[in-house]
Amino acid sequence: MSRMATFLRFSSSRVSLISFTLLLDKPPGSSLPLDGLAAALVHIQHRLYQMSLQRTLKAYKFGIVNYLNALKLQERLSGERKAGNIQDTILSLQHPPTYTLGKRRTDHNLLLTESEVQAMGAEVHYTERGGDITFHGPRQAIIYPIISLRAIGFGARKYVEGLESIMIEVASLYGVNAHPGKAGETGVWVGDRKIGAIGVRISSGITSHGLAFNIDPDLNYFKHIVPCGIRDKGVTSLRREAQMQLPEDEVIHDQLIQSFAKTFHFKDMQWSQGGLILPADEIK
Amino acid sequence: MALKLWASSAANALKLSSRAAAPFPASSISRCFSSVIDGFRYSDSHEWVKHQGDVATIGITDHAQGHLGEVVFVELPESGTSVTKGSGFGAVESVKATSDVNSPVSGEVIEVNSKLTGTPGLINTSTYEDGWMIKVKPSDPSELQSLMDSKEYSKFCEEEDAH
Numbered sequence: 001m002s003r004m005a006t007f008l009r010f011s012s013s014r015v016s017l018i019s020f021t022l023l024l025d026k027p028p029g030s031s032l033p034l035d036g037l038a039a040a041l042v043h044i045q046h047r048l049y050q051m052s053l054q055r056t057l058k059a060y061k062f063g064i065v066n067y068l069n070a071l072k073l074q075e076r077l078s079g080e081r082k083a084g085n086i087q088d089t090i091l092s093l094q095h096p097p098t099y100t101l102g103k104r105r106t107d108h109n110l111l112l113t114e115s116e117v118q119a120m121g122a123e124v125h126y127t128e129r130g131g132d133i134t135f136h137g138p139r140q141a142i143i144y145p146i147i148s149l150r151a152i153g154f155g156a157r158k159y160v161e162g163l164e165s166i167m168i169e170v171a172s173l174y175g176v177n178a179h180p181g182k183a184g185e186t187g188v189w190v191g192d193r194k195i196g197a198i199g200v201r202i203s204s205g206i207t208s209h210g211l212a213f214n215i216d217p218d219l220n221y222f223k224h225i226v227p228c229g230i231r232d233k234g235v236t237s238l239r240r241e242a243q244m245q246l247p248e249d250e251v252i253h254d255q256l257i258q259s260f261a262k263t264f265h266f267k268d269m270q271w272s273q274g275g276l277i278l279p280a281d282e283i284k
Numbered sequence: 285m286a287l288k289l290w291a292s293s294a295a296n297a298l299k300l301s302s303r304a305a306a307p308f309p310a311s312s313i314s315r316c317f318s319s320v321i322d323g324f325r326y327s328d329s330h331e332w333v334k335h336q337g338d339v340a341t342i343g344i345t346d347h348a349q350g351h352l353g354e355v356v357f358v359e360l361p362e363s364g365t366s367v368t369k370g371s372g373f374g375a376v377e378s379v380k381a382t383s384d385v386n387s388p389v390s391g392e393v394i395e396v397n398s399k400l401t402g403t404p405g406l407i408n409t410s411t412y413e414d415g416w417m418i419k420v421k422p423s424d425p426s427e428l429q430s431l432m433d434s435k436e437y438s439k440f441c442e443e444e445d446a447h
Contacts, residue, residue, distance in 0.1 A: 156379055186379045
C-alpha cells in the first residue's frame with residue numbers, strides 16, 4: 001500500500017503540472033485519452049481541485065439594498081460563477097418596499113397603478129425569475145444563493161425543495177410548524193397562510209434570485225396584490241405565528257444561511273460583511 | 285474515503301465499470317431510467333436534437349423534464365432568430381424557477397412550437413415528440429458530431445446523478 005502511494009505521488013508530481021492545464025480545456029462530456037495511469041492521476045487531481053474549490057460557500061451580508069442594485073450584483077456574480085472565477089456564493093439582505101414580477105409578467109395581479117405604487121413609496125420591477133407577483137420589504141429576510149446546480153447534479157425541483165426545507169427548518173426553531181405548498185404552490189405555509197416565497201432563475205446551471213422569508217414585514221403591502229397569483233390565501237410572518245420572542249433579524253438571516261449550507265452539503269463557509277462593490281451610480 | 289474517490293475517478297478515466305463505488309440513493313432510482321432516443325444527439329445541458337435533412341428539431345430531454353417538475357410556462361424565440369451553439373434561446377418555468385434552455389447547434393430558427401404556449405406540459409408528457417421547442421436550419425452540421433449519442437448521454441446522466 002505505501003509503495004503504491006509513493007509511486008502515485010512521484011508520478012503525479014511529474015505529469016500534473018503539464019497535463020493539468022490541458023485537462024482544464026477539455027469540454028465537459030468528452031472522453032479522456034486512455035494513456036493509462038498518468039491520465040488517471042491527472043484526472044483525479046483535477047477532480048479533487050474542482051471539489052475543493054466548489055464546496056465552500058461564501059456568504060455576503062448586507063443591510064437594506066435597493067432591488068435593482070441587488071439584481072445587478074447577482075448578474076455580475078452569476079456571470080463570474082459560470083466562468084468558474086468565483087465559488088458558490090450566497091447573499092443575505094433586505095429590500096425597501098418593492099413589488100416584483102416574474103418572467104410571466106403577471107401584472108394583472110397588481111391591484112394598483114404604477115403612480116399609486118410610487119405614491120406609497122414603493123417600486124415595481126419586472127424580472128427573469130420564476131414565480132408570480134410578490135412583495136419585498138424591510139423585516140423580510142431575502143436570501144439569494146448564486147450556486148452551480150450542475151456541480152451537485154440538482155435540477156430545479158430538487159433545488160426549490162431544498163429552499164423550502166430551509167425556511168421550514170428555521171420556522172421550527174421558533175416553534176412554528178410550516179410546510180411546503182401543494183403541487184403547483186411552491187412556497188412555505190403555516191396552515192393556509194404563506195410565510196415564505198420562492199422565485200428562482202437558473203441560467204447555464206447557475207442560480208440567482210431565491211427566497212423571501214417573512215420575519216415581521218408590514219403585511220398591509222400584500223393587500224394590493226394577489227400574492228403569487230393565489231387568491232383566497234393569506235400571508236403571515238414569523239412574528240405572527242411564533243409564540244416566543246424573536247431575536248434580531250440578523251440572527252434569523254444567519255440561521256437561514258447555515259441551514260442552506262447544511263442542506264446543500266457545503267463543507268465550509270466564509271462570511272463577509274458587505275465587502276462587494278455595488279454599482280456606484282445606483283447606490284442611494 | 286479519499287481512496288474510494290480516487291478509485292472511482294480512476295475507473296472513470298480508464299473507462300472501467302465504477303458502479304460499486306457509487307451506491308444510488310433510493311430517491312434517484314427513477315432518474316436512472318430517464319429515457320433517451322437512439323439516433324438523437326444530446327448536449328451536456330440536457331437538450332436533444334433530431335437531425336433530418338437540413339432541419340434540426342430541438343427540445344429538452346426526459347432527464348431534464350424530470351428534474352424540472354411540471355412545466356407551466358415556455359418562452360420561445362421568434363422564427364427567423366439566429367441561435368448559437370451553447371447559448372440560450374428560451375426558457376421554461378416550473379416550481380417557480382425559470383431555467384434557460386440552450387441551443388445545441390447554431391443556425392436560424394425556422395419554426396417554433398406554438399402549442400407550448402397553451403400546453404406547456406407537453407414538455408413533460410411528450411418530451412421527444414409533441415414537446416419539441418424549436419426547429420433550426422443548422423449553419424454548421426458538423427457541430428452535431430461533438431454532441432453525445434444516446435449511450436454517451438445516458439452515461440453522462442448517471443454520472444451527474446451520482447453526486
